[in-house]
Amino acid sequence: MPEKPHPTLLDRSEARAQIAANFGSQMETLRDVANYGSNLIVRAFVSSPRDMTAIVTCYVFLKQIVAMVDAVHVLLSEGAGYASHLPARSAFEASLYLHYVIENDSERRARRYYVADIREQQGWARKLIAGTPEAEGLEELRKSINLESFLGNPENTAVANAMLQDAARVLGQPEFLAIDAEFDAIRRRRKRDVAWYALDGISNIRQLAKHLGSFAEYETFYSRGSQAMHSGTYKDHIRIIDNQLHAIPIRHIMDFNHLIQSVLIVAVSSMRRVVERYRSGEINDLNRRYLTEWRAAMMHTPTVNYEFNATGVI
Numbered sequence: 001m002p003e004k005p006h007p008t009l010l011d012r013s014e015a016r017a018q019i020a021a022n023f024g025s026q027m028e029t030l031r032d033v034a035n036y037g038s039n040l041i042v043r044a045f046v047s048s049p050r051d052m053t054a055i056v057t058c059y060v061f062l063k064q065i066v067a068m069v070d071a072v073h074v075l076l077s078e079g080a081g082y083a084s085h086l087p088a089r090s091a092f093e094a095s096l097y098l099h100y101v102i103e104n105d106s107e108r109r110a111r112r113y114y115v116a117d118i119r120e121q122q123g124w125a126r127k128l129i130a131g132t133p134e135a136e137g138l139e140e141l142r143k144s145i146n147l148e149s150f151l152g153n154p155e156n157t158a159v160a161n162a163m164l165q166d167a168a169r170v171l172g173q174p175e176f177l178a179i180d181a182e183f184d185a186i187r188r189r190r191k192r193d194v195a196w197y198a199l200d201g202i203s204n205i206r207q208l209a210k211h212l213g214s215f216a217e218y219e220t221f222y223s224r225g226s227q228a229m230h231s232g233t234y235k236d237h238i239r240i241i242d243n244q245l246h247a248i249p250i251r252h253i254m255d256f257n258h259l260i261q262s263v264l265i266v267a268v269s270s271m272r273r274v275v276e277r278y279r280s281g282e283i284n285d286l287n288r289r290y291l292t293e294w295r296a297a298m299m300h301t302p303t304v305n306y307e308f309n310a311t312g313v314i
Contacts (some may be wrong), residue, residue, distance in 0.1 A: 006166060008249065015068075015079020015251035021078075022302045023253070026260050029297035030073040033267050036289070037066035040271055044278040052175075053101060054278070056110040061098035062274055065091045069267050082228060082236060083251040088263050091223020092217065096208050097271045102273050103212070108172065108179075109197075115171065115179045116196035122167045123193075221262040224255075239251035248306075257301045264298045 005012065019027065041058050048054030068091035082166040101109045126134035171180045179199075186194055194202075202208050209218035227233055239246040248254075269289055275282050 008245055010250045012078065012251060015249070015253070016077070016306070018161070018253055019077060019079050023256065023302070024254070026297045026301055027073065029079060029294050030069060030076070030260070030263065033264060033294060034066055034070040037062065037069065037267060037271055040274060040279075041066065044274050045079055047278045051107060052114060053106040055273060057098055057106075057277075059102055060113075061094045062270060064073050064094040065098070065267055065270050068094070069263055076256070076259065077254070079251040079253055081251070081255050081259060085225045086229035087253070088259055089222055089229060089264075091263060091266050092222045092225065093205060095266045096205065096212060096214065097197075098270050099212050099273060100208060101216070102277055109200075110194040112177060112179055112182075112199055115176050115183065116193070117125075118170055118176075119180070119183055119193055121264060122164060124168070125163040126162040128156045129164075130157075137279050157218050213303040217262075217265070220258075221266065224258065243286075252306065253304055254306055256304060260301055261298050264294060267292065 041062050045054055046064070050059065068087040071087035072084045072091075075081075075087070097113070101113070123134055127138040129135055136139070156178040170176065182199055183193055186199075195202075197208055198222075202211055205220060205222065208216075209215050210221070228236060237248055239248065251259040272286060275286050
């Protein structure tokens with residue numbers, strides 16, 4: 001017989017009802033922003049030179065942002081406000097990458113991102129080939145958690161070798177050779193690869209946000225998402241009031257205002273950058289949409305107050 005949820009800790013119907021009753025315009029705005037972004041991906045790429053910059057900015061970073069806006073919409077529709085911080089965090093990180101590539105030296109930065117990804121795929125492929133240092137490291141981890149070995153399977157080995165051959169073919173192309181050599185030089189010194197933006201001396205997301213003038217957003221949007229990602233505070237789950245433990249429901253919308261603002265600011269700023277680069281004739285229309293259709297939902301969000309009852313939860 002299927003398990004029933006705890007009536008107060010996981011009340012799905014109540015969470016959905018709160019969203020439907022109080023946040024209809026906000027949910028419609030999230031949906032509309034995702035719809036607009038999905039069409040912009042295609043329009044912008046069609047208008048672009050179709051180089052690596054356009055591929056990465058439109059079909060990787062902007063697509064990631066739109067996917068995360070859509071995910072936030074789906075989660076919030078179900079009242080899963082806490083879980084929505086995770087895709088919101090991902091959208092912000094993708095927006096930093098998009099802004100950084102477009103900012104300057106775009107083609108080289110886009111190629112660095114691409115090469116870094118290919119190199120990571122190489123690393124995973126080597127983990128499936130017996131005798132490589134990567135495979136030995138994976139075997140040690142596997143044994144520690146009693147997983148079945150990935151090695152010795154002819155099909156896995158064939159797939160891995162095909163991946164390595166394809167990666168070598170790509171990285172051997174003239175436009176990628178020098179970048180691959182940059183990563184090799186750093187790997188020889190540090191014994192590991194670094195993030196693609198680290199080739200410019202930027203060591204982490206925090207520094208990247210500072211470089212782009214987005215440190216305030218990092219401190220408010222990204223840090224909150226990281227806190228949720230890593231179980232960074234007990235206050236996301238419990239309150240201690242008068243020496244009693246009060247559990248916060250799994251589905252709630254206490255952070256709705258913060259979420260809607262962070263997601264829309266990130267999405268609109270990123271779409272604006274793409275429009276400015278590839279569809280400049282549409283910038284007035286985008287600004288109009290923001291000011292007349294989207295901004296009101298972000299700025300006029302109802303406040304939700306919760307009272308936590310200690311009985312029946314713990």
